[in-house]
Amino acid sequence: MSRATIYLALVVALLTMLFPLYYLVAGALSSAGGGTPGTDELLLSSPRWANFAEVWSVAGFPRAVLNSVLVACAVTLGNLVFALMTGYILARRRNRISRFWSVTLLAVMMMPVHVLIIPMFVEMRVLGWIDSYAALIVPFLVHPIAVLLMRQYIAALPTELEDAARVDGAGEMYIVFRIVAPLCKPAMAVVAIQVFLVNWNLFLFPFIFTTRPEMRTLPVALAFFQGYQEIDWPHLLAASTLATLPILAVFLAFQRQIISGLTAGALKE
């Protein structure tokens, strides 16, 4: 293939891949009334920026944003602490018990989660957690991918510092949080970004764990807006655009970490 053919193929692919995203923004800026924005709106002849302001007065939208921010922050923070703890012990102890827990991490990652829909719903009901932040946060506090990433990173760190601290009489907890944690900053950045992205987009479990509109996270709220036709298409797309902005911001700022986080789990060393 000549250079020109490669570029031609890439540009065609680029336009195809970008078009739906362009449509998302163009539709959000349109004034198409009730129907879906069509070809006329693609030209952005009269962008209607007010859509972005008006969407905040749609019932449930500000609360959904708040819920999503709260839940994503809590889950990200929890994963940072817990993945560090478990990742450390799985990296440093090489015995049968530790191997067992490492294997469960992989097994769970391969597991189709749909089989958990019904039992998790029943479990949350029995716990009285339906429509609570606990249901949106607690089950997601230890993401297997986060533990695997930390485990992999810590396993590659030299043990001298830990040994020295141990000789000085430091306990394991002190070693994890004061000696190992500062060395793990790059891995923790990857974990935080990864967990934030996954949690921000999480739909299935928040969807089945909530019945009251006040407890919906953004993806769930967006799905319900469309289902019940509570708002018109331009505003729905404006809300969708706003929901995508944090993802875009994180992506632009941390593209390298996102890519290394996604490929680390997949690539064998």
Next chain:
Amino acid sequence: MKPLWRRPAVWLVAPWAISFVAFWLFPLGFALYLAFTSYSPLGGDLSFVGPQNFVRLWGDGDFWQAARNTLLFVGVTVPVTTALALGLALLLNSRIRGRGLFRAAFFFPSITSLVVVALVWTALYTRDGVLSSVAVALGFTPPEHGFLLSTSTALPAIMLLDVWAAVGYYMLLYLAALQALPAEYFESARLLAASRWQTLRFVIWPALRPMTLLVLVLNTIKSFQVFIEVYVMTRGGPLGSTRTLVYFVYNEGLVKFDMGYASAAAFALFALVAAVSLVLARRLGFGKEIAV
């Protein structure tokens, strides 16, 4: 020996151990138990019915339609996504300008919320939507009520969206694998005066085999579970033409509250996914690197 609660290792592994038992192992066992009961949170009584739910599944036309749709969905999207991902990765692996931009643009859809993606494509697929206009401009007759309301186009429409949303991630995996290939591979291919096609067929493709298997496993597991798009775009319609297995489980269990029956359906799908991914995973040697 120190008691368990005095050992730091126990405390350190506890977050995952508790999570695993409470939110994976217990629900999995509970689901298996439910599959043999007639549990409904409305009816109250939980009675053991043996394999009755599975017998009922066998004769349920809706279930078989869902199974057919899901297999069709997996059978089409997985090979197409994999081929396109490899193609894009190969294009991006050559020395070209603006590589970072292309890579970012191809990848971004796969970290966008699937709900947002489904909403955008719903709007694109309506009767007066952009894709109908495109179809008319190209000389085709689009479905009268939009692509999502015709039994012949609704499922392919969702497949197209899925490929668009997934291809970037697998492209990234392929790209990482391509960049990890030793330069000597290409050098010796060049010395043997291999054509581009020969290099691809006899050098790159065999070397990428482990990654291809991984992409197939990950994508197959994910595709078997297609739900969000179906829920947002069609609710399984029209006439069940986009009803998938996970949608069937959701509908029986959480809409009709027939939870024992829904669990049986979930396990039937679980067995299917486990069988397919075990076969693929064994060929890949997945899990070997962690068992040291």
